[in-house]
Amino acid sequence: MPKPSNREKILTEGLRIMHERGYAGASVRDIVQAAGVPQGSFTNHFASKEAFCLEALELYFARGKETAAQTLGNEALAPLARLEAWLDVSRNKLACESMRNGCLFGNFSAEASEHSEAIRNRLIEMFAALTRAVADCLRAAVRAGELAPSVDCDEVAGFIVSSLQGAILMSKTQRSPVPLERFRHILFSMILR
């Protein structure tokens, strides 16, 4: 494998630091220190912290799309089992740091959306793409007879994506999987039945 470039190191390590400390809380200095590259290397590759954050957000989104493709898009499973698999894999990823980092989408929504219109607008598009993937899975569940045809798949998908963000936020604060597990339990026992 080729050695990662400084640009790649800044993106990978910077994403990690940004995810831990937040948009305002992580400085360019923190990012280059974590990446082990000289400060000048950052300015060579990124026009600003905002420009860097937009690229880090794309990297995070690409990883999220991969997870969604492997779970929500796994046609070997029944539709609602795909949704369960997606929630399980997402929870396991969050659990790596005892839930303390939460989801970068949610963290940036709470904080960076005030500092950058470009980030705010990109977050809206990313949440919309995720909602469409969940809605497609719900529509497949209706076709398979797992959900009643009366279910409004787009509305329920929007509710799932939004409520999941809330559960991740609570799990982050409590550093506990309990809020995420409660969300999963109520979703499948009271909403998708």
Next chain:
Amino acid sequence: MPKPSNREKILTEGLRIMHERGYAGASVRDIVQAAGVPQGSFTNHFASKEAFCLEALELYFARGKETAAQTLGNEALAPLARLEAWLDVSRNKLACESMRNGCLFGNFSAEASEHSEAIRNRLIEMFAALTRAVADCLRAAVRAGELAPSVDCDEVAGFIVSSLQGAILMSKTQRSPVPLERFRHILFSMILR
């Protein structure tokens, strides 16, 4: 009415600035500028930015408890109507700044919980108090025959508080009431029925 003291001005205006810009994004300088007091006044009254934020959080919580008492605690209404009133008043408060500020609890959960253990622990207590108030309202709804006795009021209350945080976060990002309205609609049409 007596003139507000510098301490009161710092708390009221500082809370506003903190709510807008976040824990790391709002500096002590921003706070004293907004309050129109000399920088020394901040250090006279607060040992640190963390100490200030803890007091600002208490002020925000006190306002939230007042709202909860007037709605969730309004025995002139049927129990589920109390819950609807609480969601309506909460939405109207958020709508004052086109939803852009979100809820301070959620913003601090996403961001400040990483910077301060004291804030993180106080947030857990505040969410727990809010969850108890919602659970009491759901128990009253069971007693009044509005909900089935099989409903696990504590679990559903935890789910409501967590999902509401997610909906507020989405409304903040989109600067739109739609996610909050979707939450309310699905809560009453699919969960509390």
